[in-house]
Amino acid sequence: MKNLLFSATPLSSRLADVTWLLLRLHIGLSIAIGAGWSKLVNMTTATEAAKLAGDSATLGPPDWFVQQVANLGFTYPSPYTWAWLAVWGEFAGGLLIAFGLLTRWGAVQLAFQFFVIAFLWYESPEPVLGMYYQQLLFWCFVLVTVVGGGRYSLDYALTHPTGWLRRLVPTH
Template sequence: MKKLLFGAAPLSSRAADVTWLLFRLHLGLSIAIGAGWSKLVNLTTATEAEKMVGGAGSPPDWFVQQVADLGFTLPSAYFWAVLAVWGEFAGGLLVALGLGTRLAAFQLAVQFLVIAFFWYDKPEPLLGMYYQQLLFWAFVLVTGVGGGRYSADYWIWKRATARLNPPAARAATLPAIPVAG
């Protein structure tokens, strides 16, 4: 279970790891700020900065109504809307940090599966909702690859495995090399 949550491995090169970090940062922060935070502070335009100071924490009425339009009754629609908004915000931050990357990305992939393929009456698999479908596949990719070398997961995994197998124990298990003399 720990490996699933925090297991991370370096990619084939440092350049690939840096590219993956930049991809994760952009993807995670775009969702956290653009989708999650903006709904938490009820922004309808990017210039409503005064809403960022107070009143954050609950989804806007229009979003709750959209969730209700999926077939949820209104008391539970509010609950699911809150989970979706906080999932976008917290999940995006976790993907950006590379902390619990696979779990956060999986959760966001499920959300974007619903958004891209079930949200509308007649979603078009390739042409309609292409942005949301792209985000769905991006989160599927992050779920599969994990955080990479430059992630909190990799740092945690590396420390945990070093603690379980310290250098002195590794040296003791190395085969002895005979010395001619």
Template structure:
């Protein structure tokens, strides 16, 4: 059992083992901090950091990631469970790879995760010629699973250091690796401290006609979801202003008009949507070149105070805007309505 858990061997000369150590540190820390930690605690601003330190923030996978997991078909027993396992797998697995502990097992589980992302999630994955980060990460984890962690790892020490033999240079190597871990892990946290911002050019896809779409909303009277065919005509009506004009077709065939006004602050950190100021809490470019924006602001829904969140997804082929609300005292958001438009 020990041999299988801690299988590790030298590459033959120390320069190669040192290069593998640096590769492991970069690979493990980038996935642990940049993917796992970032999704787990959702640190998007200094304000969110203060929430985390004060114990007010709840660590868990973000809603957009849970939705992606559900869309992949991981719904039993719960997409939240699978999303949590994936996030913790990125965080813990990445740290273990960086340290060289349980390296092969960690690399295998991360390779499985990134196989799903790189080859099942993408519409046209291009297994050999695809040039995107998810596929590169998949092959990197495969490489580590096959080659192992090398000489400078805890796995190697556990396999080759006799219990009664002095630890020789292993503590120094472990100390250097731990120091590098702390230094590199602190850098992304500082980089995330600044506020997210959005510009009008990034929202230009909203400023055009989207003739085919739907509005799905929660009818509070019946507590049922209602879906209406909807058209959107977006226009930039001022340097920092968009007007989104909607045409809804009711079940009886009648057409109803509506409009939202979107104002982008000069610094880009705040978007006033339908007269509600909302902070840009997250801005992410997804692997399929979709811009994802998450906006949050305090307002009212159904005449009750609540936190309102809008998640906007924009690319050349489709646009979606999801509105969620979390009432005072509630633990989770509920979906209030969702717009979906396609070319």
């Protein structure tokens, strides 16, 4: 079970692992903050930075997003339930990828979400030119699902007790 949850192996070089870490941080934090958190606090413009502190009384998907989810056909048990799962999936999944904890699990659920966004959202999505940003993210999440967290991830630290985390935090 430990291998299924936390499997991570180093890449071919330390440079490749550092590059992989930077990619994971970028796509993970971009989705967690830019997509998940911004919907949770109902941020509509980039200038509403005060909402990033969580001043909102309730955290949940905005009405416009619930309506979009309903228009896609996710109506049972309710569009709000699916919108809530999608928003929290973007937020939590992005953080999991960024920190490299349960990396594959976070990535596979985001790959599913971005498959829906990139290929099913519009009436006639174009496979290459239409929705290219969402398709790029979909393929990034597929890649993270296959590769895992790499050497500089919490998954790797948890499965390799003599790895980078032990050197960072001495036990004596």
